[in-house]
Amino acid sequence: MNQADFRFHPxxxxxxPPSRxxxxxxxxxxxxxxxxxxxxxxxVxxxxxxxxxxxxxxxxFSYILQDGDKISVYPVFAAVDIEPKVHLRSQPPTRFVLDIHLGKLANSLRLLGFDTLYRxxxxxxxxxxxxxxxxxxxLTRDRGLLKRSLVTHGYSVRETNPQLQIVEVLRRFNLFGAISPFRRCIRCNGTLESVSKEAIIDQLPPQTRQNYDEFSRCQSCNQIFWKGTHYQQMLQFIESVKQG
Incomplete structure (x- = not known):
């Protein structure tokens, strides 16, 4: 029987398990x-x-274990004083796909302007x-899914609270500087573009037609958006997220 000693970064x-x-x-x-x-x-x-x-x-990853090996395993961004380093991760993209359990996180990522697929x-x-x-x-909470060989860029979301999840993901991928709110459709992930009131006036509810003049439309699903009653609440959420 061969043996190797492992030590994993915190x-x-x-x-x-706690014992390891x-x-x-x-x-x-x-x-x-x-x-x-x-x-x-x-x-892991x-x-x-x-x-x-x-x-x-x-x-x-192709290294074959040898008897007596002493192995240390590090995550992305860990500082290790050893040269040369064989980094296993290329610079990750800033586009996401999320599993079924992360719908609220998907909405938050889209609200902040990140290209996010979710169904x-x-x-x-x-x-x-x-x-x-x-x-x-x-992005998933299913560790088994991340072990599939096809997946090269993935992350196991630790938090269960959706507001903490979005902060966790932004920290993990250093994306606070890339936040660009109200660029994507929360419903379908399409891009939003400004549209004149005259072009869509027949699609607006009477109260909206009377009280609002600035509109955006999703280029994918044609959903229309305006700065309605939830707009201030969304701004507060964005500011709270930016504070980390």
Whole structure:
């Protein structure tokens, strides 16, 4: 029986049992196994990992475990004093696809201007394929989904509260500076463009026609938007998110 010592950065505590957090522990294995498969068998999806150090040398996911290896696993943005580094993550895109459980987070991302695909009937295989083929970050709370080999950019959302989730995602991908509200349709993710009142006046409710003059229309679903009763509430939400 072969053995290797693992130590995971504290960022990965979310995936590990308490007995394996912030300590080195021994993992036993037989035969020829890759470090990627081993890390995922220990609970950490490969999409969360950016740097693997084996016996003081940086390796990639194809590395085959050897008896006596001492392994440290780091997330994106962890500072490690070792050269050269084999980074496993390219710069992530800023487009997203979300699983069925993150509908409110999808709305928040769209409100803030981020290209975000979401449907409540996406199957796991569809989500993985969309993430891969369209270069989208897959956001989910399903760790198994992130372990699919097709997924190269993904993140396991830790928070359960939707308002905390949006702050978590913005922090994780350093996106506070990219916030551009009211550019996307919350309903379908299409882009919004200004439209004259005259062009849509026959589609407006009487009260709206009387009280508002500035409008936007979704270029995909033709939904019309104006600064109605919820506008101030949305502005307050955006400001609270910007505060982190």
């Amino acid at each position: 960022t990965f505590n979310h995936f590990l 957090r912030e300590i080195a522990f021994t993992h036993f294995f037989d035969g020829r196994v890759s470090i990627k498969d081993t890390i995922e068998s220990l609970g 999806p490969h999409t969360e990992v950016d740097l693997i150090v084996v016996n003081d040398a940086s390796v990639d 409540n009937d996406y199957e796991d295989e569809q989500l993985a394929k969309i993430s891969s083929s369209e270069g989208r970050i897959l």
